[in-house]
Amino acid sequence: MIIIETQVLSLEQKDSLMQLWNNEYPVKLNLKNIEDFELYLNGLSETKHYLLLDDSDEIQG
Numbered sequence: 548m549i550i551i552e553t554q555v556l557s558l559e560q561k562d563s564l565m566q567l568w569n570n571e572y573p574v575k576l577n578l579k580n581i582e583d584f585e586l587y588l589n590g591l592s593e594t595k596h597y598l599l600l601d602d603s604d605e606i607q608g
Contacts, residue, residue: 548607553596560598561585563606 556564558581565584569577578584588594599608 548602549600551598551600553598554594556588556596560596560606561588564598567606567608 553560561581561584565578565581568584578587598606601607
């Protein structure tokens with residue numbers, strides 16, 4: 548496992564993160580689509596994303 552830092556997320560990364568988000572948070576916080584996730588991300592300031600990748604470069608956290 549490795550941790551990478553990025554300020555910009557690809558569409559594929561956003562999709563993986565949205566799935567992780569929806570698996571971890573209750574129904575009230577679920578995001579229905581990528582546009583909802585992008586609205587959430589755009590509301591953040593000075594973002595840095597730390598992604599935990601497995602040996603296959605799949606996001607685990």
